[in-house]
Amino acid sequence: MATYDYKKIDKKWQKNWIKSGVFEPEVDRSKKKFFITVPIPYPSGSMHLGHMYTWTRADIYARFMRMRGYNVLFPQGFHFTGGPIVGMAEKVKQKDPKTLEAFRIQGVSESDLKKFADDPRALAEYFADGFRKDWENIGMSIDWRRTFITTDLSPYFSKFVSWQFNKLKTLGLITEGKHPVVWCPKENTPLGDHDRSEGEGESPEKFSIVKFSSGKFIFPAATLRPETVYGATNMWINGEGEYCILNVDSEKWVVSKDSVPKLKSQLQNVSFEGDVKIKDFIGKSAKNPLNGRELPIFSESFIDTAIGTGIAMSVPMHAPMDFYGLRKMRDEWEKLKPERIIDVTGEENIVEDAIKRFGDSIDGLKEATKYVYKKEFNAGIMRNNSAELSGLAVKEARDTVRDSLEEHRAYSEMYELTGRVVCRDGTPGIVKVLEKQWFIRYSDAEWKTKTRRLIERMNIFPEDARLQLLNTLEWLEDKAAARKGGLGTPLPWDKDWIIEPLSDSTIYMAYYTIANKISKIAIEKLTDNVFDYIFLGRKIDGKPDKEIEETKKEFEYWYPLDMRVSAKELLQNHFIFFLLNHTAIFNEENWPRGIQINGWLTVSGEKLSKSKGATLTIKRGLETYGTDQLRILAAAGNGMDDVEWNPASISAFDQRFGLISDLIKNFDSFTGEKRLIDSYILSKMNRVIKETTENLRCFRYGNALSLMLFALTNEIKLYTDMGGNNKETVKTILFTFLKLNHPVFPHITEELNHVLGSTDMLETSVWPVPEESLSNEGAENEVEVLKATIEDIKNIIKIVKKSPEKIIIGVADSGKFEIYNSVVKAASSTKNIIEIRKTLRTNSKILDKLLKNPNKLPEKLLDERLEYGVFMEAKDYLNKTFNCGISIEKESKEEKALPGKPSIKII
RNA sequence: GCAGGGGUAGCGAAGCGGUCAAACGCGUAAGGCUUAGGACCUUAUGGCUUAGGCCUUCGAGGGUUCGAAUCCCUCCUCCUGCACCA
Numbered sequence: 001m002a003t004y005d006y007k008k009i010d011k012k013w014q015k016n017w018i019k020s021g022v023f024e025p026e027v028d029r030s031k032k033k034f035f036i037t038v039p040i041p042y043p044s045g046s047m048h049l050g051h052m053y054t055w056t057r058a059d060i061y062a063r064f065m066r067m068r069g070y071n072v073l074f075p076q077g078f079h080f081t082g083g084p085i086v087g088m089a090e091k092v093k094q095k096d097p098k099t100l101e102a103f104r105i106q107g108v109s110e111s112d113l114k115k116f117a118d119d120p121r122a123l124a125e126y127f128a129d130g131f132r133k134d135w136e137n138i139g140m141s142i143d144w145r146r147t148f149i150t151t152d153l154s155p156y157f158s159k160f161v162s163w164q165f166n167k168l169k170t171l172g173l174i175t176e177g178k179h180p181v182v183w184c185p186k187e188n189t190p191l192g193d194h195d196r197s198e199g200e201g202e203s204p205e206k207f208s209i210v211k212f213s214s215g216k217f218i219f220p221a222a223t224l225r226p227e228t229v230y231g232a233t234n235m236w237i238n239g240e241g242e243y244c245i246l247n248v249d250s251e252k253w254v255v256s257k258d259s260v261p262k263l264k265s266q267l268q269n270v271s272f273e274g275d276v277k278i279k280d281f282i283g284k285s286a287k288n289p290l291n292g293r294e295l296p297i298f299s300e301s302f303i304d305t306a307i308g309t310g311i312a313m314s315v316p317m318h319a320p321m322d323f324y325g326l327r328k329m330r331d332e333w334e335k336l337k338p339e340r341i342i343d344v345t346g347e348e349n350i351v352e353d354a355i356k357r358f359g360d361s362i363d364g365l366k367e368a369t370k371y372v373y374k375k376e377f378n379a380g381i382m383r384n385n386s387a388e389l390s391g392l393a394v395k396e397a398r399d400t401v402r403d404s405l406e407e408h409r410a411y412s413e414m415y416e417l418t419g420r421v422v423c424r425d426g427t428p429g430i431v432k433v434l435e436k437q438w439f440i441r442y443s444d445a446e447w448k449t450k451t452r453r454l455i456e457r458m459n460i461f462p463e464d465a466r467l468q469l470l471n472t473l474e475w476l477e478d479k480a481a482a483r484k485g486g487l488g489t490p491l492p493w494d495k496d497w498i499i500e501p502l503s504d505s506t507i508y509m510a511y512y513t514i515a516n517k518i519s520k521i522a523i524e525k526l527t528d529n530v531f532d533y534i535f536l537g538r539k540i541d542g543k544p545d546k547e548i549e550e551t552k553k554e555f556e557y558w559y560p561l562d563m564r565v566s567a568k569e570l571l572q573n574h575f576i577f578f579l580l581n582h583t584a585i586f587n588e589e590n591w592p593r594g595i596q597i598n599g600w601l602t603v604s605g606e607k608l609s610k611s612k613g614a615t616l617t618i619k620r621g622l623e624t625y626g627t628d629q630l631r632i633l634a635a636a637g638n639g640m641d642d643v644e645w646n647p648a649s650i651s652a653f654d655q656r657f658g659l660i661s662d663l664i665k666n667f668d669s670f671t672g673e674k675r676l677i678d679s680y681i682l683s684k685m686n687r688v689i690k691e692t693t694e695n696l697r698c699f700r701y702g703n704a705l706s707l708m709l710f711a712l713t714n715e716i717k718l719y720t721d722m723g724g725n726n727k728e729t730v731k732t733i734l735f736t737f738l739k740l741n742h743p744v745f746p747h748i749t750e751e752l753n754h755v756l757g758s759t760d761m762l763e764t765s766v767w768p769v770p771e772e773s774l775s776n777e778g779a780e781n782e783v784e785v786l787k788a789t790i791e792d793i794k795n796i797i798k799i800v801k802k803s804p805e806k807i808i809i810g811v812a813d814s815g816k817f818e819i820y821n822s823v824v825k826a827a828s829s830t831k832n833i834i835e836i837r838k839t840l841r842t843n844s845k846i847l848d849k850l851l852k853n854p855n856k857l858p859e860k861l862l863d864e865r866l867e868y869g870v871f872m873e874a875k876d877y878l879n880k881t882f883n884c885g886i887s888i889e890k891e892s893k894e895e896k897a898l899p900g901k902p903s904i905k906i907i
Numbered sequence: 908g909c910a911g912g913g914g915u916a917g918c919g920a921a922g923c924g925g926u927c928a929a930a931c932g933c934g935u936a937a938g939g940c941u942u943a944g945g946a947c948c949u950u951a952u953g954g955c956u957u958a959g960g961c962c963u964u965c966g967a968g969g970g971u972u973c974g975a976a977u978c979c980c981u982c983c984u985c986c987u988g989c990a991c992c993a
C-alpha cells in the first residue's frame with residue numbers, strides 16, 4: 001500500500017516518540033498515574049508473534065490511557081530464574097544436534113553458541129537483548145530505564161527477593177514438610193511434564209494403607225477407598241507373585257517385591273528383611289484393625305503385584321473385582337456373607353448391575369470399578385453397619401476413617417502414579433516423597449479469605465476470569481517454593497535451596513517502580529529494614545539517605561499496579577500466587593487493582609510455542625509486514641478467545657487505511673454545505689466514540705475494532721456516497737478516526753495525522769470525548785429507513801426481473817407518524833398487542849398493520865419531516881444507484897406508505 | 908478425576924428471553940476498471956418466491972415460556988489449568 005511505507009513510517013514515529021520522552025514517565029503528583037505490566041519473559045529463545053500478541057494488548061492499553069490523560073508506566077524486565085536456561089546451555093556444550101539446530105534456525109551465530117556453552121548467562125542475555133531489540137523495532141511504549149534481570153546475577157534484585165521471603169517467613173507463611181513428586185530414579189531429578197517421553201499429565205495419587213495384622217506380620221492393604229474397611233470380608237494376594245518381608249518402623253510388612261523401591265523412596269525407616277513364600281499364607285487370616293474381624297487370605301490372579309503393595313482388602317459389595325473374585329468361591333461367599341455398607345439412592349445392587357453392564361472381562365471389571373467408585377463417592381451414604389462412620393457421606397467418611405485408623409496405629413500412606421510415566425532417557429518414573437521441602441502455605445484459610453476479598457473487588461477482564469480465580473483459590477494447596485538446581489536467589493535462611501521461578505516472580509512489579517533508583521543506594525545499606533521503609537512505610541533505623549527517600553517516592557507514586565496483562569495459561573498459577581503474595585506482604589492500599597487475561601495467537605488452531613513459533617519470529621514478521629499491520633491481530637480478540645494467525649486479515653487494514661488516505665488526498669475537494677447526512681454521520685461518530693471507549697476500557701478490542709475501524713469507515717463511505725461534502729464534517733470525522741485508532745495503529749495514524757497538517761503528535765493528544773449535542777437519534781433512525789428502503793427496492797427489482805424506468809417513493813403523512821410514534825411509546829412497556837390497543841383507543845388501518853405481529857412491533861421514534869428530508873437529499877444517490885428517474889412524494893395514493901416504510905412504486 | 912470456558916453460515920465471530928437468515932471481518936463467485944495480474948469498485952453467497960413475502964436453522968435430546976441460540980436438565984464434543992514447571 002502506497003500510503004504505508006512501513007519501513008520508513010515505523011522508524012520515523014518511533015524516533016519521535018522516544019524524543020518526546022512519553023515512554024519514560026517521571027513522578028508527577030499533579031497527574032493521575034497508570035501502571036501496567038506484562039509477566040516477565042523467560043529469555044530462552046527468540047520472541048515470536050505470540051509474544052507480540054500479548055504485549056501489544058498491553059501496549060494498546062498503555063497508549064489508550066496515555067491519551068486519556070494518565071501518566072503511564074509500562075516497564076519490562078527479564079526472568080533468568082529456573083532450570084531451562086542452564087539446561088539448554090548444557091545441551092549446547094554437549095553439542096546436542098536438536099538444540100543446535102533450533103538455535104541456528106533462530107539465527108544464532110557459531111561464536112555466540114560457543115559463548116552459550118561457556119556460560120548460561122550469555123544465552124539468557126543474548127535472547128533478552130534480542131527481545132529488547134524486537135520490541136524497540138515495533139515501537140512498544142516501554143520504559144527501558146527500569147529493566148532488570150532476576151536471580152543473584154542481579155544483587156539488588158536478589159536482596160529484594162530475600163526480603164520477600166523473610167517477610168513470608170516472619171508472617172508464618174513458610175513451612176517445612178514432605179512432598180510427593182514424580183521422579184526419575186536414574187537422573188535423580190523430578191520429572192516435569194516436559195521431561196517425559198510418555199505420561200504427560202500423570203501425577204501422584206494418594207493410596208491409603210490399612211494395616212491388617214497376622215501374627216507377627218502386617219498385611220498392608222493399599223486402597224483408594226479406606227472408608228469401605230468395615231465391609232471387608234477377606235484379603236487378596238497373588239499366589240503366583242513374588243513377595244518379601246520389609247521392615248517398616250520395626251514392623252514386618254508382607255509386600256510384593258515390585259512395591260519395594262516405591263516404599264523405600266516414600267516411607268521412612270524401611271529396610272529389606274528377606275523373601276517370603278506367599279503361598280504359605282493362603283488360607284490363614286489377618287485382623288481388621290477397626291472391628292477385630294479375622295479375614296481369610298485368598299489368592300486371586302487379578303491382583304497386580306506392581307500396584308500398591310500387592311496386598312488388597314476385599315470389599316465385594318462395593319468393588320466389582322472383589323465381587324467377581326469371591327463369587328467364584330461359592331462356599332466362601334456363603335460363609336463370609338458380604339454386606340453392603342454404602343447406600344446410593346436408586347441403586348440396589350450397584351456392583352452386580354455394573355458388572356452386568358460393563359461385562360466381566362478384566363477391562364469390563366475395571367470400567368465397572370470406575371463407575372461404582374465415582375457413583376458411591378459422590379452420592380453414597382454410609383449405612384448404620386459402619387460403626388462411627390454410620391450416616392456420614394462417603395466424602396466425609398473417608399477423612400473420618402483415616403483418623404480412626406491413625407488412632408489404632410493401623411494407617412499409612414503411599415503414592416502411586418495415575419498412569420505410566422517414562423523419562424526422556426527411557427527410565428520409568430516413580431513417585432518420590434521429598435523430605436525437608438520448604439513450602440509457601442497457600443492453603444492458609446485466613447490468607448485465602450483476605451485474597452478472596454481482593455479478587456472480588458478487582459477489575460478483571462474478562463469477567464469470567466474472576467470465578468476461575470476464586471475457584472482456584474478454593475483448592476489451592478501449599479506450594480514447594482525452593483529447589484536444589486538452576487539459577488535464582490538462594491533462600492535467605494537455608495542457602496542450599498534456590499527460590500523457584502514461580503515463587504520469585506510474584507511481587508517483582510513493585511521492583512519496577514524503583515529499579516532506576518535503587519542502584520544508587522549502596523548495596524550494603526540495603527537491609528530488610530530499608531525495604532520495610534520503602535514498601536511498607538515502616539519505621540527506619542536512623543535517618544534515611546536521600547537515595548532511599550527518592551526510591552521510596554517512586555514506589556509510593558507508582559504503586560499499586562493498575563493492570564497486569566497476560567495469557568490464560570497463567571491464570572491458575574502465576575496470577576493466583578501474585579495476588580496471594582501481595583495480600584500477605586503489602587498494605588491494602590497497594591494491592592493490585594486490575595488484570596486482563598487474553599487468549600493466544602494460534603496457527604491452524606495450535607498455540608504458538610517457542611518451538612512452533614521459531615518461524616514466526618518478530619524479525620520474520622517485520623520482513624513482510626509493518627508493525628501496525630501485525631498489530632491488527634492483537635486487536636482481533638475479545639476476552640480469552642484465541643486468535644488465528646491469518647495474514648489475509650491484514651488486507652482489511654490496507655483497505656480501510658487506503659480509504660482514509662484517499663479521503664485525505666481529496667480533502668480540498670469537499671466544499672459543500674452541511675445537510676441532514678452531516679447530522680447523521682456526526683451523531684454516528686458520537687456513538688462510535690462512546691462505544692469504542694467503553695470497549696477499549698474493558699479490553700474488548702475486537703468489538704472496538706469493528707466500531708472504530710470498520711463501522712466508522714463504512715459510515716464515511718455512506719456519507720460521501722450520499723453526497724456528503726462538507727469540509728468541517730470530514731475534518732472532524734478524520735481526526736476522530738485517527739485518534740480512536742491510534743492506540744492500535746500508532747504509526748500509520750501518526751503519519752496520516754501529520755499529512756493532514758497537524759503539528760502535534762497523536763501520542764500526546766487527548767482522547768475524543770462524545771458530545772451530547774451531536775447525537776441525533778432522529779437522523780440516525782431515518783437514514784436506517786433509507787437503507788432499508790434501498791434494500792427493499794433492490795429486492796423488488798430482483799423479483800420483477802426488469803430494470804425500472806422510474807421509481808416513485810411515497811413517504812407517509814404526518815397523521816400516520818403520530819399513530820406510529822404512539823405505538824412505539826406503548827410498545828416500549830409491553831409486547832402484548834391487546835394491551836397496546838387498549839392504551840391507544842384509536843382504530844385505523846395503520847394500527848392494524850403495525851400491530852399485526854408482536855415480534856415486529858416498531859421500536860424507533862420517527863419524524864415525518866426528517867424522513868421526507870432524508871429521501872429528498874438522497875435523490876441523486878438513488879438516481880445513481882438505480883440508474884432511473886426517482887420521484888419522492890408525500891403519501892402515495894394507495895395509502896400503502898407507513899412511517900419507516902415508504903411505499904415503492906416501480907414503473 | 909477436579910475446576911473453568913466453549914460448540915452459531917465455507918471460515919473467524921457478534922447476539923445471551925421478543926425487528927435473527929444472523930452484525931462485522933475473511934473467503935468464494937459474477938460483473939466493472941485494467942495491456943495483463945494485483946489493488947480497487949459493484950453485486951451475490953440457507954431454501955422458495957414475478958412487489959418489499961414465506962419457510963428452515965444456532966452440538967444432540969428433553970423441559971420452562973404466549974415466545975428460546977439465549978433460562979433449566981441430561982448427553983456428546985473441544986479448549987485451559989491442576990504446582991516444584993517457565
